[in-house]
Amino acid sequence: xxxxxxxxxxxxxxxxxxxxxxxxxxxxxxxxxxxxxxxxxxxxxxxxxxxxxxxxxxxxxxxxxxxxxxxxxxxxxxxxxxxxxxxxxxxxxxxxxxxxxxxxxxxxxxxxxxxxxxxxxxxxxxxxxxxxxxxxxx
Amino acid sequence: xxxxxxxxxxxxxxxxxxxxxxxxxxxxxxxxxxxxxxxxxxxxxxxxxxxxxxxxxxxxxxxxxxxxxxxxxxxxxxxxxxxxxxxxxxxxxxxxxxxxxxxxxxxxxxxxxxxxxxxxxxxxxxxxxxxxxxxxxxxxxx
Numbered sequence: 001x002x003x004x005x006x007x008x009x010x011x012x013x014x015x016x017x018x019x020x021x022x023x024x025x026x027x028x029x030x031x032x033x034x035x036x037x038x039x040x041x042x043x044x045x046x047x048x049x050x051x052x053x054x055x056x057x058x059x060x061x062x063x064x065x066x067x068x069x070x071x072x073x074x075x076x077x078x079x080x081x082x083x084x085x086x087x088x089x090x091x092x093x094x095x096x097x098x099x100x101x102x103x104x105x106x107x108x109x110x111x112x113x114x115x116x117x118x119x120x121x122x123x124x125x126x127x128x129x130x131x132x133x134x135x136x137x138x
Numbered sequence: 139x140x141x142x143x144x145x146x147x148x149x150x151x152x153x154x155x156x157x158x159x160x161x162x163x164x165x166x167x168x169x170x171x172x173x174x175x176x177x178x179x180x181x182x183x184x185x186x187x188x189x190x191x192x193x194x195x196x197x198x199x200x201x202x203x204x205x206x207x208x209x210x211x212x213x214x215x216x217x218x219x220x221x222x223x224x225x226x227x228x229x230x231x232x233x234x235x236x237x238x239x240x241x242x243x244x245x246x247x248x249x250x251x252x253x254x255x256x257x258x259x260x261x262x263x264x265x266x267x268x269x270x271x272x273x274x275x276x277x278x279x280x
Contacts, residue, residue, distance in 0.1 A: 004191045006164035011192035014157035014169060014241075015199020019210045021150020022143065024200070026212060030279075033263075033270040037279070042140070042147040047244060049151020050158070055249035057159035068166030075167050076250075079237065082257050089236020090243075090258040093172075094265025096228025098273070100217050103229060103240045105171040108193060112200025113211045120219065121226040128230020129176040136235075 003070035015109040021046040024110045026101025026117070033098050096128075158246055161192065170242020171196070172233035236262070 022028040023046060031040035067073055079086075097103050102110070102121045110118035158169035165188055167174075174189045204211055217225075233239040236258055238247060243262075247255020273279065 007188035007191040008195040010161040011195020012199045015196045017150045017153030019203040033266045037274045042143045045147035046151040049148040050155040050245040053155025054158045069164045071166040089232045090261035091265045092232030094262030095269045096225040098266035098269025100225030108196040109200035112197035113204035116215045120222045124223045124226025125230035128227040129234045132231045132234035
């Protein structure tokens with residue numbers, strides 16, 4: 001199905017972007033976060049490039065396409081409030097990010113490249129997501 | 139060579155933006171990888187498939203690229219096992235609780251000028267910087 005193909009291709013292009021940018025190498029992430037040590041600011045440019053393209057594309061897409069090509073509507077978050085979950089979750093995420101230098105996307109792409117660390121990280125990442133769901137359901 | 143590194147980072151970023159645009163245009167979805175991955179384990183078959191396809195694309199991408207850009211990956215174990223496990227748990231738990239990660243908040247949310255995403259990105263960057271600072275003080279990078 002076409003909507004499956006487009007999601008797959010998006011994932012594939014995303015992986016290329018992550019790999020080219022250096023996001024998949026935990027050393028680059030740690031270097032970026034190591035502002036008081038051996039700081040390597042390169043990853044700032046990843047965000048700049050990605051935001052430049054997506055901020056433009058987002059506006060063009062929602063302006064010229066009342067609905068997505070293979071769906072009836074766009075799926076955006078309806079949350080607007082800055083609440084405790086957002087802050088607490090982001091702090092916890094940031095600590096984990098700093099500990100190993102992996103975030104979800106690069107971990108999955110590195111896993112595909114056969115990185116041992118990424119495999120272990122990803123298994124525990126899914127466990128963490130699952131724990132959060134159980135916690136939430138209570 | 140820092141200049142080369144900056145160029146690659148910027149070009150990689152442009153490609154990430156393009157990938158996010160493709161998912162929005164065709165599937166109407168935000169390319170927030172934590173959200174896409176975490177909803178793989180909800181057992182609701184509805185809209186499971188596009189998430190799976192996207193994640194398979196991410197993983198196969200790595201498989202294809204490891205020979206082209208080997209320097210982008212650390213294939214040998216680098217981090218102690220306990221640290222990787224703990225980091226994975228925190229990233230999974232935190233990104234689910236905070237409804238986003240570097241891609242969802244840091245790229246897509248900021249592009250849409252979402253206040254939540256701007257606050258989340260500043261927060262997880264500060265937490266990451268503090269963590270690396272503490273690890274450096276503890277001699278983890280010697």
